[in-house]
Amino acid sequence: MTPVLETIDLSRRFGGLTATDHVSFSLERGARHALIGPNGAGKTTFINLLTGALRPSGGQIRLAGEDVTRLAPDRRVKRGLSRTFQINQLFPEMTPLQALALAAAEARGTGAAWFSSIAADEPALARAAELLDRFGLAEFMDEPTSRLPYGRQRLLEIALSLAGHPEVLLLDEPAAGVPEEERADILKIVAALPEEVTILLIEHDMDLVFSFAERITVMVNGAIFAAGTPAEIEADRRVREVYLGEGGDE
Amino acid sequence: MSGEAKPSTLEAARASLMRSAALKPFEYLVWLPLPLLIFLFPSKAFLLNEIAILALFAVSLDLILGFAGIVSLGHAAFFGAGAYTAGILAANGFGAPLLGLAAGGAAAALLGFATSFFILRGSDLTRLMITLGLQLILLELANRFSGLTGGTDGLYGMTVDPIAGLFSFDLTGQTAWFYSLTVLFAAFLFARRLVHSPFGRSLKAVKGNRRRAAFLGIDTNRRLVAIYTVSAGLAGLAGVLLAQTTQFVSLDVLDFHRSAEVLLVLVIGGTGYLYGGIFGAVIFKLMQDWLSGMTPQYWQFWIGLLLVAIVLVGRERMTGGLGRLAAFLPGRPARRAAKAPAAGGEDAP
Amino acid sequence: MLTILFDGFAYGMLLFILACGLAVTLGLMNFINLAHGAFAMAGGYLTVVLMNRYGVSFYLCLPAAFLVTALAGAVLERTLYVHLYDRNHLDQVLFSIGLVFMAVAAIDFVAGSQQQIIQLPASLRGRFEFFGVSVGVYRLFIIVICGLLTLALQLVSSRTRFGSQLRAAVDDPSVARGLGIRVSAIFAVTFAVGSGLAGLGGALGAEILGLDPTFPLKFMIYFLIVVAVGGTTTITGPFIASIILGVADVAGKYYLPDFGAFVIYTLMVAILIVRPEGLFARSAAR
Numbered sequence: 001m002t003p004v005l006e007t008i009d010l011s012r013r014f015g016g017l018t019a020t021d022h023v024s025f026s027l028e029r030g031a032r033h034a035l036i037g038p039n040g041a042g043k044t045t046f047i048n049l050l051t052g053a054l055r056p057s058g059g060q061i062r063l064a065g066e067d068v069t070r071l072a073p074d075r076r077v078k079r080g081l082s083r084t085f086q087i088n089q090l091f092p093e094m095t096p097l098q099a100l101a102l103a104a105a106e107a108r109g110t111g112a113a114w115f116s117s118i119a120a121d122e123p124a125l126a127r128a129a130e131l132l133d134r135f136g137l138a139e140f141m142d143e144p145t146s147r148l149p150y151g152r153q154r155l156l157e158i159a160l161s162l163a164g165h166p167e168v169l170l171l172d173e174p175a176a177g178v179p180e181e182e183r184a185d186i187l188k189i190v191a192a193l194p195e196e197v198t199i200l201l202i203e204h205d206m207d208l209v210f211s212f213a214e215r216i217t218v219m220v221n222g223a224i225f226a227a228g229t230p231a232e233i234e235a236d237r238r239v240r241e242v243y244l245g246e247g248g249d250e
Numbered sequence: 251m252s253g254e255a256k257p258s259t260l261e262a263a264r265a266s267l268m269r270s271a272a273l274k275p276f277e278y279l280v281w282l283p284l285p286l287l288i289f290l291f292p293s294k295a296f297l298l299n300e301i302a303i304l305a306l307f308a309v310s311l312d313l314i315l316g317f318a319g320i321v322s323l324g325h326a327a328f329f330g331a332g333a334y335t336a337g338i339l340a341a342n343g344f345g346a347p348l349l350g351l352a353a354g355g356a357a358a359a360l361l362g363f364a365t366s367f368f369i370l371r372g373s374d375l376t377r378l379m380i381t382l383g384l385q386l387i388l389l390e391l392a393n394r395f396s397g398l399t400g401g402t403d404g405l406y407g408m409t410v411d412p413i414a415g416l417f418s419f420d421l422t423g424q425t426a427w428f429y430s431l432t433v434l435f436a437a438f439l440f441a442r443r444l445v446h447s448p449f450g451r452s453l454k455a456v457k458g459n460r461r462r463a464a465f466l467g468i469d470t471n472r473r474l475v476a477i478y479t480v481s482a483g484l485a486g487l488a489g490v491l492l493a494q495t496t497q498f499v500s501l502d503v504l505d506f507h508r509s510a511e512v513l514l515v516l517v518i519g520g521t522g523y524l525y526g527g528i529f530g531a532v533i534f535k536l537m538q539d540w541l542s543g544m545t546p547q548y549w550q551f552w553i554g555l556l557l558v559a560i561v562l563v564g565r566e567r568m569t570g571g572l573g574r575l576a577a578f579l580p581g582r583p584a585r586r587a588a589k590a591p592a593a594g595g596e597d598a599p
Numbered sequence: 600m601l602t603i604l605f606d607g608f609a610y611g612m613l614l615f616i617l618a619c620g621l622a623v624t625l626g627l628m629n630f631i632n633l634a635h636g637a638f639a640m641a642g643g644y645l646t647v648v649l650m651n652r653y654g655v656s657f658y659l660c661l662p663a664a665f666l667v668t669a670l671a672g673a674v675l676e677r678t679l680y681v682h683l684y685d686r687n688h689l690d691q692v693l694f695s696i697g698l699v700f701m702a703v704a705a706i707d708f709v710a711g712s713q714q715q716i717i718q719l720p721a722s723l724r725g726r727f728e729f730f731g732v733s734v735g736v737y738r739l740f741i742i743v744i745c746g747l748l749t750l751a752l753q754l755v756s757s758r759t760r761f762g763s764q765l766r767a768a769v770d771d772p773s774v775a776r777g778l779g780i781r782v783s784a785i786f787a788v789t790f791a792v793g794s795g796l797a798g799l800g801g802a803l804g805a806e807i808l809g810l811d812p813t814f815p816l817k818f819m820i821y822f823l824i825v826v827a828v829g830g831t832t833t834i835t836g837p838f839i840a841s842i843i844l845g846v847a848d849v850a851g852k853y854y855l856p857d858f859g860a861f862v863i864y865t866l867m868v869a870i871l872i873v874r875p876e877g878l879f880a881r882s883a884a885r
């Protein structure tokens with residue numbers, strides 16, 4: 001079976017720095033895959049390349065077997081590749097309801113309609129309401145996003161990426177910056193993501209990584225350093241040295 | 251994740267979205283008395299006409315500035331394109347007003363479409379320069395091809411036929427006022443419909459965070475091209491109205507101060523909720539009428555002072571008085587969110 | 600032909616001195632100051648008043664124009680501009696257009712709307728032939744003065760401590776702050792110097808560019824072209840952009856007199872379409 005998402009020799013340089021170094025990586029359908037690595041290892045850059053936020057300096061990206069290396073981000077989204085951002089990328093002035101309804105309508109292909117009303121778009125509305133409920137955002141549905149507590153903003157970040165029923169979801173440190181007491185909500189959400197969605201998770205929280213992932217890839221200095229099952233990674237001496245050893249449990 | 255929403259959430263969501271798009275009582279208060287103004291101030295028909303034209307121009311700017319976040323210093327390019335198209339038609343025997351409207355609006359929209367591709371990339375400064383530059387290029391061209399446009403003397407000899415063969419433009423300016431008001435109303439309805447459509451809402455998303463909008467699958471460039479084209483077309487209509495109701499077009503329609511002025515008008519009334527253009531035009535024109543009555547030459551000084559004051563006090567607060575009516579107006583909850591800790595995060599480079 | 604090149608070069612040098620302050624404000628504070636031309640106008644009018652009313656020598660007027668406008672710039676920066684650095688570009692544009700309108704109307708009120716004439720000292724008038732090129736003495740004077748200033752700017756920015764702090768601040772204000780550089784003091788000094796240079800440019804340029812109350816509006820676009828095309832990360836960028844602009848404008852008006860400034864507007868738009876960040880922007884990372 002072809003992997004849903006695959007890179008071949010993918011590279012990206014920033015001036016003299018090679019942030020992604022000939023990475024060949026693949027994601028099987030339905031996978032629960034974690035990508036870990038020290039700060040500055042190039043994890044976010046890798047996601048940026050996969051989703052089209054950055055252009056690679058070399059190599060190829062294949063989505064469901066098709067070459068998408070040159071495709072614009074929105075086209076990749078339309079093909080089922082969705083992501084969240086390490087630093088929230090939200091619409092400060094819109095309410096969660098407006099943003100989610102918009103995202104759902106967009107995925108249905110009704111997002112560019114000039115003269116219909118979004119309130120009349122039943123499926124989009126239902127999807128937005130469902131996500132509001134599931135993410136505990138219903139009580140905030142009419143608040144401008146900028147006024148939401150940070151933890152709720154973080155949840156909205158994930159909810160937005162799910163609104164369009166993606167096939168592949170790339171989560172860039174979903175729990176980053178979330179205070180301890182709200183962390184549990186995020187972990188629960190991540191654990192309960194629908195089975196059919198293929199997930200690549202970047203995370204520094206090793207408890208979350210090891211409870212979630214079936215496979216783990218370790219990235220160091222832009223290159224794949226090790227890959228395997230959680231047990232293999234945990235047992236890998238070199239990984240412990242470069243990563244787990246130096247206070248991996250932050 | 252194919253769960254179902256709680257019925258209560260679904261209902262609340264539906265109600266909330268319908269509420270924000272529904273006609274508010276306030277809107278009737280704005281529109282119903284307007285046609286009657288002429289009977290209250292019969293001698294001010296020309297001023298009223300100018301207000302309607304300026305309002306339409308400002309509303310068109312709001313579509314790109316308030317809804318899509320495009321800062322333009324050259325919106326008069328489209329105003330001028332509309333005005334000259336209608337003017338040249340009328341000076342060459344095609345004086346039917348509705349024909350002029352259609353042609354002028356279409357010409358401006360076409361120009362907007364063609365130039366929209368230039369404002370997609372780069373910084374705010376780049377956009378300012380390109381919009382301003384294009385307007386200045388048009389100005390130079392209009393000046394150069396004086397055979398067609400009349401150059402610095404202006405375009406004389408327009409004959410504008412009666413509207414639909416029935417209502418001729420009279421010396422009292424009444425016809426002009428009703429004509430401009432009707433066009434303003436129709437264009438406004440169109441714009442209002444547009445901003446409440448999924449398309450319009452996606453524009454606000456593009457404005458709020460262009461990068462994330464793209465990651466919802468929105469083709470941001472196409473949306474911007476579309477709204478820029480529409481906005482240009484409406485600005486063109488405003489230009490047509492000025493040409494037809496004054497039966498004169500001069501290089502002034504393409505002047506920088508016209509672009510600056512419409513920006514000011516919109517800022518006075520507030521951006522991003524459409525009515526700002528109308529309120530701004532009313533306030534601006536009345537003020538101009540009053541101030542230039544006192545010191546005709548130095549009226550510009552007071553505009554300048556007003557601009558500086560508005561910015562220093564804060565646009566949000568200054569237009570807050572109008573904004574408080576927001577509760578009744580469509581699509582405003584956003585404005586309350588002024589400057590809370592940014593949820594947008596880093597800018598897309 | 601060579602004469603056009605020479606005149607264009609002089610014109611470009613002048614534009615550079617007028618606009619380099621704007622480039623720094625933009626690069627340093629990310630502030631779009633459309634009112635920059637008002638400082639130039641102030642320098643020009645100061646010279647007119649000093650010369651025509653008080654009979655001060657032109658050579659003395661130049662430093663006076665620099666000092667007075669620099670002082671005015673410093674005062675305005677500390678009282679008004681400082682509040683606007685963290686505002687969005689729309690606010691900055693509105694604010695500075697407001698200042699321009701006020702300046703235009705105020706000068707009109709005080710000095711009237713007519714063109715002001717500066718009587719150059721006899722030693723600066725006339726032309727001479729130099730290998731077949733007709734060289735205007737005053738244009739040569741402008742080239743020399745502006746050339747020296749450009750050199751001085753280049754030296755200050757590359758050789759002095761202030762210069763390196765300035766470059767660090769332009770690169771990344773927050774990092775510079777972290778390094779203990781007093782960014783806001785640097786803002787104030789550069790703003791003042793930039794305004795002063797504009798004032799000096801206004802005094803020098805009154806003869807060539809003309810001087811009337813609409814000066815800031817008329818030349819706003821020229822200054823903006825310099826920074827938009829030249830970028831704000833170096834001194835060389837705006838300098839080269841100024842020279843291109845000067846030569847293109849003089850040549851355009853000579854060869855295509857009917858089209859006025861059409862040539863340079865078109866050139867600018869074309870450049871910005873191809874390179875939205877300007878000709879000399881550091882290659883965009885993305």
Ligand SMILES: Nc1ncnc2c1ncn2[C@@H]1O[C@H](COP(=O)(O)OP(=O)(O)OP(=O)(O)O)[C@@H](O)[C@H]1O
Pocket residue numbers: 014017019037038039040041042043044045046086884
């Ligand atoms: N736009 C850019 N320009 C230049 N360098 C960049 C850019 N983006 C990232 N880098 C550099 O690339 C390297 C990898 O960064 P990246 O953000 O991908 O790391 P990361 O693994 O996500 O780190 P973290 O765990 O801190 O999020 C870093 O050294 C970073 O400074």
Ligand SMILES: [Mg+2]
Pocket residue numbers: 043044045086172
């Ligand atoms: Mg990262």
